[in-house]
Amino acid sequence: MTKNNHNQWVSWNENIQHNYNKRFEIKTEEQFSEVIKNAENVRYYGSKQSSSDISAGTDTLINIDNYNKILETNTALKQVTVQSGMKLKELLEYVESQNWCIPCLPDINTVTIGGALATGTHGTSGNLLASYVVRCRLIIADGSIKTIEDTHEFMDALRVSLGVLGAFSTITFQCVENYTLHIKEGPERDKLWLNKLNSYLNQNDFLRILWLPHTDIGYVIKGNKIDPSQEVVEDLGPSYLKNRRKVSKILYKYSHVIPWSTYFANKILHYWFFRSKKEHKGSLYQATVTKSRGSTLELAEWTVALDVFPKVFEELKAAINSFKNKSFVHIPMDIRFINQDNSWLSYAYNNSTTVTMGCVSRNAASADSYEAFETIENIFLKYGGRPHWGKRFIAKDTELSKVYPKWNDFKELRKKMDPTNKFLNSYLSRLFGEKSPRNDS
Template sequence: MLNRRNLIAAMGGLALASRYGVLPAMAAEKRRLPWRNWSGSQQCLPQSRIAPASLAELQELVASTEGIIRPVGAGHSFSPLVPTDDTLVSLSRLGGVSDADSATLQATIGGGTRLGDIGQPLQDAGQALINMPDIDEQTLAGSLATATHGTGAGLGCMSTFVKGLQIVNARGELVDCDALNKPELFQAAKVSLGSLGLITQVRMQSVEPYRLRRETVWMEFEEMLENADSMADQHRNFEFYYVPFSGMGFTDVHDLTDEPVGTTGKNDPNEGAMELKMLRDWLEWSPTLRRLVLGSYASTIPDEITIGNSWKNYANERNVRFNEMEYHLPREAGLKALREIVATLESSHHEVFFPIEVRYVKGDDIWLSPFYQQDSMSIAVHRYFEEDYKPYFKTLEPIFRKYGGRPHWGKLNSLGSADFKELYPHWNDFAEVRAQMDPTGRFLNPYLRDLFMGETG
């Protein structure tokens, strides 16, 4: 028979179970917090999600934690770089701008700092980032890990502005590197997919604060293609978009200016995306009518001019979620590839409504940069997050590859280790440095383990 103490314990357990739907042992179990990326295409249920409050705490975590550790930023990557069943580490509490040097125009920035949180403190220190992408939610470390880029034929990806790095390796040790101190590690770490360790500090080359004049102009697709290369060379930042089934698109340019801050008014890109979806829903059955309606409407949209501080003018607020594939092609092949992509899209995928985005990026010498020794035209295609992206991307990816494209590390693609070895001359050099920093693969989730260590790794 139950004694009084056991009876009370049993009754207490039943009470807990009735209230919370769990047994006492389960109630005491640590709750696991799910993670998913911005679009919902990548997700996992890790054992732990941790945001260390100090560098020492981070080092202790890495040294003492068992299993795989993956860094996680804003979740704006679409490729499977983050998911793990073990430990996710956020560096969000190790951010901020410090040690700004007015002589060299360099500043130290925490790896967990969001790009959108860099502009104001850097400006207060008399500096500005050389360039930025069109989304500023990403962390700096995540942006570097994936060779995130803005646009500008004379401007490289974010990683090209890095002058030094501080990394926590697989043993929890701090490692500093730059062009003179551990140069091979520095070369590898500037674009590393988060596979070498956790980037805690970044020494960034900046410039003096500057103001940009941003102008958006709608025009016919053929006119855009005829002028694209010359506009890319004439303007500091240049990109353009094509709206499928419209025959129309718009150019977006930024140039340095001393004009006062102001704007003619801006169209909301999120509202525009949903309007394109609505027209797709109504007119998918008739591409001809859809082209007539979209083309007629686009030709009435006025030009937009916005003048502002650089870091405020680069970014767009993206509230309409999507999945994305982006390839970086040799610049000389880009326009021909784009024509084939548009023709294929409009003949085979009437369900698509998101615009195609085209940007220019200067080549560099970073081992795993998609822009390695290649001035590039970057072409990005998107699908609404609630719709299946796979058929569309599967159709277009062979075209990207035919023209010598390399995929964005943070965007969806189907390539594997053998493919990347062909695309990157220094793939084996990178793998050697990675093995030195993390010999047992503690920073490799299944996707990265397959890339760098193979099935037997």
């Protein structure tokens, strides 16, 4: 175990910084447990890619990047047990090597498993990643370790818990047999895809929509399971499509200074990169878009029940298409879908189907002045929307208690499991309506 003293922690986007007194690089469960036991105030982190301030801001920090081993594979049950610091990419590659998959495909694969679970990471047309956890070992505030099975009374509270009930040590995932998707992509007018949303969800195994603000166009990605031997004539579009992110970076370079320039940048990006129709096939991981991030960016994401999404969308579209404000949004806004979930702090708790909508700022350094984040948050909260725990939002205890039915139950359980607020930083203290911890750097 390596110990570092008196340094500064900086997020991947470089816009969140905190001082700390002690930082530990751990490789074993015993080291993980020992540091938590002896710390007065502690957080743990891996890739540092969260846009919300949940990973640091405490006197003691634990880096779990090297706590990343595959511990056990149960071939008969299709289960794999890993340490919580493993990157999602490594887990997915290993699972696929067994001809299995975890049918939840998040947008990026460089996050740690522990962080992905704690913040409710999800894909589309399926469940949260946390839904596939059948067992875990949890290090609680006194340093002791509890094994929690999926039948445990607190598992639904633990699955999505922001790391405030304890630290995930090892996690056992339930996998399924791998499958092949036939993917078809192409642009559709907003009136078309919005009116057909329910039928698209019913008729397809995979659905994702990249909405293009200021263009009246959504880029619709539909997929269905097929026999792996079925032939598909592949068409990946023009080769220049791979340059979209590079061109976006150039076009949005000064959009924080001249917000309305985003309107024209989006028109250009739509014309060059979102008019092609594409068709291909592959396994779940091969055919869809999980990837690493090539450059820093800032994200907000909100969720709302499917039955109210059309109202939310029309109001949101009117707000960000208006030249009366500065809420111009970089493209694309990512629209995905989650099945009903029982996790207390899940975005899909108590909803039959939930729609998620992401909002991105390509200029991470100027994200605090990106007016669209606040505009979108206000609209979603109006309709009972819930924020993604790992992304940007302003809402705190008062607002969250209105949109999460189990919010107060979770707060009571958190206080019971961590009576000294060992796992809270200043951001999380405000989130749960608690007094700030000792370290407020």
